[in-house]
Structure formats: structure tokens, C-alpha cells
Amino acid sequence: MSKYLTEQKDGELIGKWFAYKHMGYSLLLIKANKKQDYVRINYFFEKDENIDLIDIEVPENCTLPSITIAYPEGAQMQKEIADCYPIKFNVQEQDQFEENEDYAAVEWGPFHPLLPEPVLFRFTTNDEIINQIHVEAGYNYRGVEKLCIGKRVPEVSDMLERISSISGFSVGLTFLHAIEEISNVAVPDRAQFIRLIFNELSFLRANIHSLSQLSKCLGLLSDYSDMFRIIKLYNEALNYVAKQPQLKDILVIGGVKENISIEPMFQLNVVIQEMVQELSDIKDTWKNTRSIVNRLGNIGKVDMSKASSMTGRIARAAGVDEDIRKLSKLPYSKLCYEISRKEESNCLSRAMLIFEDCLLSLSLIEQAIDKLPSGDVKAVVNTNGSGRVLVREKEAYGELVMYVALDDGIVTELKIRNSSSLKFPFLNEYLKGIQINDMPIIFSSFELDLSGMEK
């Protein structure tokens, strides 16, 4: 039987959301957990690194007002809660497709051959212009989040590193930061620098992956094969420092598993120089080719008001000043860097930002190698701590937020919010009215990581 909150309580909740909105707070995370016959929902808001919380308890099968009236970016997080807990949200249902002979209906996806995930597009076109669109995403990380409950910290860390090939390292690192904060572990300086190098390498891999997708969508097959050459260089670099082509089994609580001597670091530096050259050449070619500039410059324009609700390159391309590295626990403050941003807010500015971010990652790795301190790479730790913490870190495509609750060394609560959750709700709007052949380019410029599927 469905229940509704009383009108007064509904009004109070909506009033609070709008109050936070007017005070300039942004929505950080929505999480829920079930206790006996009620569901507890937490809304986290953030402004200038101050985090505020709305905590409500509602009975099972209750219908709540939707946060999308104040914060449209919360739609995907809210949908995940509605799918996992016995609770409903008062969401306005999407319009049904009108059957019309003039329009061709197309279904694109799901890309996974087995599940309705990660994403399914349904759209109708008229003269190759999309006039109705409906995009659905599957669950992000749900399976792994649930698997981690009741497990000890090292097991959870191993699982989270395998959550996604794009941002798995960042997720594992963020979890360890949370545990280290709860257990008051001081990570040695050298370990922090080595973590920083690997973290930047993971961003680099994801960014090159994005560029290869974009060049494939543009039909630039020679650039696509160039990207593969750069990925080959990246693999070579990673083989020097990690002795494997994947970023797995590197992190431990309180540091890193193995020390890296100076010789592999020099070899890494040599490969980095080669990659800088290759990437700069491709960037210059794209910048000076009129057909690419015209094609990318005229599509995928995002309003400043919407872009400020999102995170990552899509926000920075619209002029939003976002530097998530300064929130990190890694020693970015000891390095010299400048985050680039653009004003045009189209696919071209986002593509140029990918190149600039790749070059920034390479520069940060180079600086970290120069400033690598000597000392231990592992601290002696006791992971039997208890507490709960919310950690914010940078992942390749934007901001990653993680909520961890630990009880005597056992994980009791885990919620991961990646950058895709904030960007996905706006996808529908920006795909409507465009030409069908621009759709892959705009979709790839949104940079969604929806791979943490049900395991």
C-alpha cells in the first residue's frame, strides 16, 4: 500500500531544498539505507567545501517529492534509490512516443549484449533530426556496493579497484583515503607521491580513451590509430613502474604495495616526453583543421546554468572554475599546475580540454618524479577503526564522492557517486533537435562512465 508524506512535511522538505539552492549550495550526494520498516534518506549539500545534510526518515512504500524540482542533477541518484529501496518519488513521467508515420522510431542500445545496461536510447527522427528522445541508464555500481557490505577493508579495496577500467584506480584510492581518515593513518610522503603518479596515469588512460572515441565518431581513422599508438606508449610506461598494463594491486592501506626505484621513473619520464610530443602534434592538427573546427564547434552547446550543475570538462568548457585536485589528499599543493577552462561550451572546447588535461597529467607526473622524496612507502596501520566519513576526490571525468561507514574494521555502509550521475540527467535535453550523425559525438563529449555494472 502506498503512503504519502503529509502535505506539511512535503512542503518543509521542498522549502529546505530551495533554501539550499538560493544559498548557493550544490547537491553532492543522495544516499539511503533501510532500517526495520523505514528508510532513511540523506541529502548532502556543499558550498565552499562546507558540507550540510538533510536527514529524513520515511516509512516503507512512502511517496516523496522529487528533488529534481530544485536540483535536476539529482535525477539519476534518486532513480537508483527508488530501484533499490521500497520507496517512490513523485517524478513526472516522460512523454510517451507519439505514433506518427512521418517519424522513424529507432532503438539504439543497450550496448551490453545481456542486460538493459549501461544505456538504452529510444528516439524518433524526421529527416535525420531527432525530435523525441528517451534515454535510460542501468544501475551504476549497485552490485559492488552491496557486495562490499560486511566485508573487511582489504577485500573491499580489491573489489573497488575492479569496479571499472576507466576510474577503478580512483575509486580504490578514494576508499583508502576514507579508511585512512577514519583510522587516523599518516601515509608516508613517498607513498603519496607514488599514488599521485599512478592516479595521474589513470586519468591519462581515461582521457586518451575519450580522445580515441571522439576521433572514431568523427571518422578520423588515422588519428584513431595514432591514439592506439599513444595507448601503446602508455602501456609501455605503465610496464616500467607497475610491471603490468593495468592499474591493479598497487594500493594498500597506509601506502603502496611496492617501492619504485629511480631507474623505472627515468624510463617513465622518457616515454612521457614522447607522449607529450605525439599529443601536441594531434592537438595542433585538430586546432588548425577547418573541417574539424566547424564540425565540433557548432554542436553540443551547453548553457552555463546547466553546466554549473555538472562536473568535469563539461562544466569547465562553459567557464566554470572547478579544481577538484585541490580537494584531494594527494600532495597536489606541492606541484605547480593551472587548470584550463574555456568559454564556448561546445564539443570543440571540450575536445581541446581533453588534450590540455592529458598534457597537464603528463606535466604533473614529470614534476612528481622530480620531487619524489625518499623514505618508506608503507605505514604501520590498524584498520580496526570505527566511524563514518564522506570523501571527495578527482576521477578522470570529474568529481567522485564516496560515503563510507566502518565498524570495527568492517564496512557497514558504502555509497559511490561518480561524475556520470550528475551529467546523465541532462543528456536527454541536449540530444533533442540535433542531427542523428552528431549524436555519437555529443554523447562521447559527455564522457559517461557507466561500466560499473551488476556483478
Place this chain on the structure above:
Amino acid sequence: MSFADLLNKIRTYSISVFVIQAGGCRGCVDALSMALSEQKTIKGITFTGNPKHADCLLISGCINEKSKEEILKIYEKIPFPKAVVAAGACACSGSLFRREGNPLHTVEDVLPVSSWVRGCTPDGTEMLETIVRAMENVKESRQKGERIRQKKKKGFKSKETTNSKGGRSL
């Protein structure tokens, strides 16, 4: 030459692989596609999106109840001779994700596996070599089976022909 022989001869030169990423981190498939672009000795392996055009089914990632049925459907659509390769720790054993309360299947539980490539993440070149060997093994065993069948058939015919007086003996 029968149609089946002709089809086998055509297939000797290239292998089409249908890849199923059954809920994983995508690391295995990334390693495979990288190896495919880098590899200079193994040529002629291509990915296909249509199971009816595939020779080999490569499965990576964990298989749950929901995906098990779909994998079986896809397997049935692939024409004979077909090989099944389980790539990566998740596909071979369920890896870290196969736990109490999370009933995952290995590929072996669901399908007849021709070859396994273990490791997290397995080597890309190793995966390519395994695909080639798995296809060779499948074809060899099929040819052996055909020879045995033909021998049996001949034996049946010779018995039939020798019995000239009384018509059909069996």
C-alpha cells in the same frame, strides 16, 4: 567437396569473435583490443556484433542468473564449429565477486568451454593465441568426428551391399 567442407575451408583464414562482457571492469576486453592492434604475428582475428557470423565466443566478466539465459541464447545462434573461450579471473572462477550470497556462475557451469585464459588482467597476446588454438582444436575434433561418422557410414553401406540376396540386412 561438401558445403560444410567448403565453409570450413573459408573459415580457416579468419576468425570472427563475438565478445560478451558479462559484468566486469572491461579490463580483459581492453587488453584484447590493444593486443589486436599491436600484434604482428597473429592476423585475421576480427570482432563481430552478430552471433550468426561468429566462429568463437569469448566471455569475460562474472555471469549471474540474469545473464546466464542470454548467454545460452547467443551460444545457440553461433554456427558450428564453434569455440568458447573464458577470459579472465571473473569468467574462469568468479574471482573476488563470487561470494556467499552472490551466486555467480563460471563459464564452465554454463557452456562447454574450449579454452581458459586465467589472470586478472590476462595477457592480450595470450588471449589471441588461445582463440586460434581453440578454433584449431574444435576443427580437429570435428574432423575426427566426421571421419568416425564416415567410417561407420561406410561400414553400414558395405554390410548393406554384401547382403545381395536377402535385401536389407539391418
